[in-house]
Amino acid sequence: MSTAIDLRGVRFTYRGAARPALDGVDLTVAPGEFVVLVGPSGAGKSTLCYILNGLVPQFLRGRLEGSVTILGEPAAGRKVSALAEKVGLVFQDFESQLFSTNVELEVAFAPENFGVDPAEIRRRVRECLATVGLTGLEHREPATLSGGQKQRLAIASVLSMEPRILVMDEPTTDLDPLGKEAVFAVARRLRERGLTLVIAEHETEEAAAADRVVVLHEGRVVAQGTPREVLTRADWLEELGVQPLGAAQITARLGLPPALTVEEAVEVLREAGYRVDPAALVELRERDRRRAAALGEPVIEVRDLEHRYPNGVAALQGVNLTIRRGEFVALVGQNGSGKTTLVKHLNGLLQPTGGEVRVAGVPTAGQSVLQLGRRVGYVFQNPDHQIFAETVYDEVAFGPRNHGLPEPEVQARVEEALAAVGLTGREEEDPFAMTRGERQRVAVASVLATRPEVIILDEPTTGLDYREQRQMMELVRRLNEQGHTILCVTHTMWVVAEYAHRTVVMRDGRIWMDGPTREVLAREEELTAASLKPPQLVRITGRLGGTLLSLEECLHALRKG
Amino acid sequence: MIVLTVLVAAVYAAVLIPFKAIPIVPGITELRIAQVLPPVASLLFGPAAAWGIAIGNLIGDLFGTFGPGSAFGFLGNFFLGAMPYMLWGRLGPLSAHQEPAMANRRQVLEFIIVTAVSGIACAFAIAWGLELLGLFPFTVLGLLIAMNNVILPGAVGWIVLRLLYRRVKRWGLIWTELMEPEEVGNQPTASVAAWLCAVATLAGWALCLALSVGAGGKFGDAGLQAGTGGAMNVVLAGAPFLAAILLSFVLGSPRTDLGQQGGERAA
Amino acid sequence: MDVYLYVEGNSPLHRLDPRPKMLLVVGLIFLAVAAEHPLVPGALLGLVLAAAQVAGAWPALRRVRTILLTIGGFSTVAWALLARGTTPLLGPVTVESLLYGLGTGLKLVATIAGSVVFLATTKNEELAAGLIRLGLPYPVAFAFSTALRLVPTFVGTGATIIQAQKSRGLDVESGHLLERMRKHIPLVVPIFAGAIRSANRLAMALESKGFGARPRRTYYLELRMGPGDWAAVAVAALMFLGFLLIRLTGWGEIPGLHR
Structure with missing residues (x-):
C-alpha cells in the first residue's frame, strides 16, 4: 500500500447546513508522513x-461525495x-474524551472495547504511558x-x-x-517511530516541524x-486568518530571502545589514515612558498578599503590586503559578489570608463581590460559564x-456596551447560537455594562482563531x-x-518579573525559567x-547600516 | 444515547454533593437546587434522564449518605426522572398536547402537574421504604421530600426548561428525535397507565400520610388501639399503590409525536 | 479536585476484593436494621469504628461527620417524639420511644459509617469492576463509573459558574423566597447547557475508542478471590444469618413500644 490517506474530490455538507463544510478536497498522505492542517x-x-x-x-450525518x-x-x-483501530483520533477538549476513574484504565479502555487479551493490554x-511520559501516574x-x-493521557488512550x-x-x-x-514532544517522538500524523493546529510556529503544511480555507485546500513553501507566505496567511510567523513576516516585508525560524531570520537580516536603529x-x-508618566493614581494596591487554601497550601506569598488608573497590564505565568488566585482577590472572590488588597484606596476585606463589582469587572475565560x-x-x-439600576438606565448601559463590542443590532439574538468569538464579546459586554473602572480579563483569546483573537484584543x-x-x-x-504596556510574570505564587513589556520580554533567560517564550519578532530583534514588540515597530526601527 | 445518561448522572451528582454540607434532613433529603434538574432533564432526554437521575442520586449517596435508604432513593429518583416524560401529553384535559417548550401557560401548568406527581411519587417511595425499615416516620419524610421536590422545581424549573428546550432541540438532542419509535413502544393502554400512575401516586401518598399522622382510624382500627403499630398500616396500605405505580410503567408509553415537525437530527 | 472519600493505604481492608467487601456492607445493613433495640447497631458501630481504625479511614469519616450526626440525631429525635411507649420520661418522650429512637439513629450512623469505610478503602474502579463481576450489565456499570469520573469536573465547573455570576453582581442570599429561587437560574442553566453541549463530543470520543465495537469486551482489571476474601464472604453470610435469626425469633424488640 502506497498511501496512508487518499481523499479525492471530497465534499461534505452537514445535514441542514446551507454550505458544504468541505468543498472538493484532494489530499494524499504517505505512510509515516507528518502533516499539519492550518486554517481559520x-x-x-x-x-x-x-x-x-x-x-x-457515520456519526455526524450529512452528504458525503468523492472518495x-x-x-x-x-x-x-x-x-x-x-x-x-487504524485511525486514532484525539480531540481538542480533553475533558470529554476521558472516561475512566484512573489513568491506566483510561489507556486500557479502547483495547478492552476491542476485546484485546488482558495480558496484551497490560503491555x-x-x-503507551511511557511514550507520553505519564509512567508512574x-x-x-x-x-x-x-x-x-x-x-x-488522551493521546495514550488512543x-x-x-x-x-x-x-x-x-x-x-x-x-x-x-x-x-x-x-508536541510526544508528536515528535511518534513521528520518529514512523506513525502517520495529521494534526490540525492554529499555532503555526509548531507547524514548522511538519513534513507538509496544508492550508484549508472555506472547505478547500488553498x-x-x-x-518553507507555505509558511513563508506570511501576509497571505494573515489575510486568510492564519497567524503568520514573525520571522517570515519581517523577511517578506523587507524583501529578503524567506526565513522560518528566529536563527534564520537573524542571519538573513544581519547579512542584509539590518539592525535596530x-x-x-x-x-x-x-x-513608553511618557505613557507611563501620564497614568493616574493607583487604583489597585496589593501589599504582602498571601493566600493559603484551607488545606494549607500557599497559592500566593509576598505579592506586591500596584496598578495605576489607565494602565494596561498583562499577567503571565504557567498554570498553577497563582495568576488566577491573585486576580480573584481584586474583585473580592477571594479574601487575603495575609496582607492586604486595596481597590481605589479601600481595603477589600469586608467588601462583597457585589460592592467591588462596581469598580472591578471580571470577564471569565469561558463565556459559556456565564x-x-x-x-x-x-x-x-x-x-x-x-x-x-432602573430599567431606562439599564437600556442605556446595554446599548453602550453592545456598541463597544460591535454587537449593536443583535440584541434579540440567542447568545447560544453565536460563534465562540461573538459569545466572548457578549461576555465582555455584560461586564462593561456595569461600567467598571478596572476590567480583568482571564484568557480572553483562548479558543479563538487568529482573526478573532485580533478583534478581541x-x-x-x-x-x-x-x-x-x-x-x-x-x-x-x-x-x-x-x-500590554506592562507585564507581570508570576511563578510559584510569587511575582517573578514586573516591568514595562519591552523590558520584561527582553529578559529571555528569566522568562525561560518561568517556562515562557517571547514571540519570534521579539526574539529576533x-x-x-x-527589543521591538510588533511588526509596525520593526518596520519603523529596523534600519540598514 | 448512553452519553446523556452519563452526563445527567454526573451533573445531578455534582450539584447534589455541595449540598451535603448544609443538610436539612440530610442524606435523605435536602433543600437543594439540584431538584430542578430531574423534571427538566426528563422532558429533554426521556429514558436517559430517568436512569441518569437514579444513578446520579446513587453517586450522590456515595459521598457520605449511602445506607439502608439508598435502594429506595434509587427507586424514588427513578420515578422523579421517569414520570415527567411518561406523563407528558397523556393527561387528557390537563395536558397541553404540545412539546414541552414552555411556550405558553398550558405547558407551564402541565409542567407543574407532572413535576408535582413525580416529586410526590419520589417522596412516597422513599418515605415508604424508610418506614418499612423503621428508620424514619412516613409523615416526616413524606412531607419534606415532597416539598423539596415540588416547590422549587415547580417555581423555577419551567423557566430553566424554557431557556434550554429550544436550544437543545437545535443541537438535535431532544430524546423524541434521537430515539426510534420502536425503541419507545406505543402501548394502547398508555393513557390509562398515565392516569393510574398519577392517581396511585397521589392517593397512596395521601393515604400513607393520613395513616401515619394517626387519622387512620377509618382504614385500620388496629392502628391506634391494638398496638400492632401504625407503621405496619402505612407499609401495608402503601404497598398496593406502589405496585400500581410500577404497573403503570409496564402499561405505559410516552408521547413521541409532539413537536416532530422541523428540527434536524444529529447523532 | 479531591471530592472522593478514598483514603490511600494498604490495610487489609484496602486489599480485600471489592466483591466480599460489598457483601459485608450489605450484610452490615441487614443486620443493623434487624432489631429494634439499640444494642445490635451499637455493637456494629463499634465494629465499624474498629474497621476505620484498622483502615486509617478517619479522614473520610471526619468529612462526613456533620451529615452523619445530623441524620442520626434527627432520626433519634423524630422517633423519641413520635413513637409511643408505656413509661413516660419527659413530655411525649417515653423510655421506649427514646430507646427506639437511639436504635434507629445508631442504625443509620452504623450503616452510613460502614459504607464510608468501604468507600475509603475501595477505589472507584474496584467498585465498578466488582459490580460488573457481580452481574451488573456493562453499560450500566459504564454509565455509573464514567459519571463518577465526571463528577469532579462538573463540581469544578459549577464553582467557576458561581464565581462568574457573582462577579456580575448575582447575590443569591438576598431577596424573598421566590426571588432567591429565581436567582439560581443563572447558575443552573450554564452548568446544564455546558454538559449538554459536551454530549456530542463525549459520544464522538466514545465512538472513536471503539465503545460497543465488539459484542464481548475484555477487562483489564482482574479480580481474584484469596482465602481472606472467602473469609469475608463467610462473615457476610453470618451477618445475614444473624438478620434472619433476629427477625424469626423476634429478639431485640422493645416491649411496650408502639410506633
Missing part, C-alpha cells in the same frame, strides 16, 4: 479530521469502530491531572489501539505553553507544501439589573484608550507583546540590538 475557524479542519476515522458521515481511502481500503460504509498500557484520577497531562494513523484536532488549543510543548529605539522607549439568558439583551442587562485596546484600566491574564505571548 470554519475552514473545515475538524470535518477533515472526522472524515478520517468515519465520524463523518475516501484509508490504508488502501475505501472508507465508504465502514463503521467508526472499524476505522478507529500496551505500560508502553497509573493510579491517579484523571481529574487530578493538569491540562497537558490530560491531553497526553495509541493503545495501536493505530497506523494518528489524527489530532487542535490538541493544544486549551493548554498552557508547557502543556503545548509536552504534547495551499500545500513544505513548511538606536535612535528609533530611544524614541520608542521615550514613548451565558444563560434567552437574548443578548437580557444577558448584557444581567449585571446592571443586579446592581439595581483590538476591542480591549479601545477600552483601555477610553480610560478603563486593563488587567489581562494570558498565555499568548504575542498578545502580551503587542497590547533582541539579537539585533533592541
Whole structure:
C-alpha cells in the first residue's frame, strides 16, 4: 500500500447546513508522513479530521461525495469502530474524551472495547504511558491531572489501539505553553517511530516541524507544501486568518530571502545589514515612558498578599503590586503559578489570608463581590460559564439589573456596551447560537455594562482563531484608550507583546518579573525559567540590538547600516 | 444515547454533593437546587434522564449518605426522572398536547402537574421504604421530600426548561428525535397507565400520610388501639399503590409525536 | 479536585476484593436494621469504628461527620417524639420511644459509617469492576463509573459558574423566597447547557475508542478471590444469618413500644 490517506474530490455538507463544510478536497498522505492542517475557524479542519476515522458521515450525518481511502481500503460504509483501530483520533477538549476513574484504565479502555487479551493490554498500557511520559501516574484520577497531562493521557488512550494513523484536532488549543510543548514532544517522538500524523493546529510556529503544511480555507485546500513553501507566505496567511510567523513576516516585508525560524531570520537580516536603529529605539522607549508618566493614581494596591487554601497550601506569598488608573497590564505565568488566585482577590472572590488588597484606596476585606463589582469587572475565560439568558439583551442587562439600576438606565448601559463590542443590532439574538468569538464579546459586554473602572480579563483569546483573537484584543485596546484600566491574564505571548504596556510574570505564587513589556520580554533567560517564550519578532530583534514588540515597530526601527 | 445518561448522572451528582454540607434532613433529603434538574432533564432526554437521575442520586449517596435508604432513593429518583416524560401529553384535559417548550401557560401548568406527581411519587417511595425499615416516620419524610421536590422545581424549573428546550432541540438532542419509535413502544393502554400512575401516586401518598399522622382510624382500627403499630398500616396500605405505580410503567408509553415537525437530527 | 472519600493505604481492608467487601456492607445493613433495640447497631458501630481504625479511614469519616450526626440525631429525635411507649420520661418522650429512637439513629450512623469505610478503602474502579463481576450489565456499570469520573469536573465547573455570576453582581442570599429561587437560574442553566453541549463530543470520543465495537469486551482489571476474601464472604453470610435469626425469633424488640 502506497498511501496512508487518499481523499479525492471530497465534499461534505452537514445535514441542514446551507454550505458544504468541505468543498472538493484532494489530499494524499504517505505512510509515516507528518502533516499539519492550518486554517481559520470554519475552514473545515475538524470535518477533515472526522472524515478520517468515519465520524463523518457515520456519526455526524450529512452528504458525503468523492472518495475516501484509508490504508488502501475505501472508507465508504465502514463503521467508526472499524476505522478507529487504524485511525486514532484525539480531540481538542480533553475533558470529554476521558472516561475512566484512573489513568491506566483510561489507556486500557479502547483495547478492552476491542476485546484485546488482558495480558496484551497490560503491555500496551505500560508502553503507551511511557511514550507520553505519564509512567508512574497509573493510579491517579484523571481529574487530578493538569491540562497537558490530560491531553497526553488522551493521546495514550488512543495509541493503545495501536493505530497506523494518528489524527489530532487542535490538541493544544486549551493548554498552557508547557502543556503545548509536552504534547508536541510526544508528536515528535511518534513521528520518529514512523506513525502517520495529521494534526490540525492554529499555532503555526509548531507547524514548522511538519513534513507538509496544508492550508484549508472555506472547505478547500488553498495551499500545500513544505513548511518553507507555505509558511513563508506570511501576509497571505494573515489575510486568510492564519497567524503568520514573525520571522517570515519581517523577511517578506523587507524583501529578503524567506526565513522560518528566529536563527534564520537573524542571519538573513544581519547579512542584509539590518539592525535596530538606536535612535528609533530611544524614541520608542521615550514613548513608553511618557505613557507611563501620564497614568493616574493607583487604583489597585496589593501589599504582602498571601493566600493559603484551607488545606494549607500557599497559592500566593509576598505579592506586591500596584496598578495605576489607565494602565494596561498583562499577567503571565504557567498554570498553577497563582495568576488566577491573585486576580480573584481584586474583585473580592477571594479574601487575603495575609496582607492586604486595596481597590481605589479601600481595603477589600469586608467588601462583597457585589460592592467591588462596581469598580472591578471580571470577564471569565469561558463565556459559556456565564451565558444563560434567552437574548443578548437580557444577558448584557444581567449585571446592571443586579446592581439595581432602573430599567431606562439599564437600556442605556446595554446599548453602550453592545456598541463597544460591535454587537449593536443583535440584541434579540440567542447568545447560544453565536460563534465562540461573538459569545466572548457578549461576555465582555455584560461586564462593561456595569461600567467598571478596572476590567480583568482571564484568557480572553483562548479558543479563538487568529482573526478573532485580533478583534478581541483590538476591542480591549479601545477600552483601555477610553480610560478603563486593563488587567489581562494570558498565555499568548504575542498578545502580551503587542497590547500590554506592562507585564507581570508570576511563578510559584510569587511575582517573578514586573516591568514595562519591552523590558520584561527582553529578559529571555528569566522568562525561560518561568517556562515562557517571547514571540519570534521579539526574539529576533533582541539579537539585533533592541527589543521591538510588533511588526509596525520593526518596520519603523529596523534600519540598514 | 448512553452519553446523556452519563452526563445527567454526573451533573445531578455534582450539584447534589455541595449540598451535603448544609443538610436539612440530610442524606435523605435536602433543600437543594439540584431538584430542578430531574423534571427538566426528563422532558429533554426521556429514558436517559430517568436512569441518569437514579444513578446520579446513587453517586450522590456515595459521598457520605449511602445506607439502608439508598435502594429506595434509587427507586424514588427513578420515578422523579421517569414520570415527567411518561406523563407528558397523556393527561387528557390537563395536558397541553404540545412539546414541552414552555411556550405558553398550558405547558407551564402541565409542567407543574407532572413535576408535582413525580416529586410526590419520589417522596412516597422513599418515605415508604424508610418506614418499612423503621428508620424514619412516613409523615416526616413524606412531607419534606415532597416539598423539596415540588416547590422549587415547580417555581423555577419551567423557566430553566424554557431557556434550554429550544436550544437543545437545535443541537438535535431532544430524546423524541434521537430515539426510534420502536425503541419507545406505543402501548394502547398508555393513557390509562398515565392516569393510574398519577392517581396511585397521589392517593397512596395521601393515604400513607393520613395513616401515619394517626387519622387512620377509618382504614385500620388496629392502628391506634391494638398496638400492632401504625407503621405496619402505612407499609401495608402503601404497598398496593406502589405496585400500581410500577404497573403503570409496564402499561405505559410516552408521547413521541409532539413537536416532530422541523428540527434536524444529529447523532 | 479531591471530592472522593478514598483514603490511600494498604490495610487489609484496602486489599480485600471489592466483591466480599460489598457483601459485608450489605450484610452490615441487614443486620443493623434487624432489631429494634439499640444494642445490635451499637455493637456494629463499634465494629465499624474498629474497621476505620484498622483502615486509617478517619479522614473520610471526619468529612462526613456533620451529615452523619445530623441524620442520626434527627432520626433519634423524630422517633423519641413520635413513637409511643408505656413509661413516660419527659413530655411525649417515653423510655421506649427514646430507646427506639437511639436504635434507629445508631442504625443509620452504623450503616452510613460502614459504607464510608468501604468507600475509603475501595477505589472507584474496584467498585465498578466488582459490580460488573457481580452481574451488573456493562453499560450500566459504564454509565455509573464514567459519571463518577465526571463528577469532579462538573463540581469544578459549577464553582467557576458561581464565581462568574457573582462577579456580575448575582447575590443569591438576598431577596424573598421566590426571588432567591429565581436567582439560581443563572447558575443552573450554564452548568446544564455546558454538559449538554459536551454530549456530542463525549459520544464522538466514545465512538472513536471503539465503545460497543465488539459484542464481548475484555477487562483489564482482574479480580481474584484469596482465602481472606472467602473469609469475608463467610462473615457476610453470618451477618445475614444473624438478620434472619433476629427477625424469626423476634429478639431485640422493645416491649411496650408502639410506633
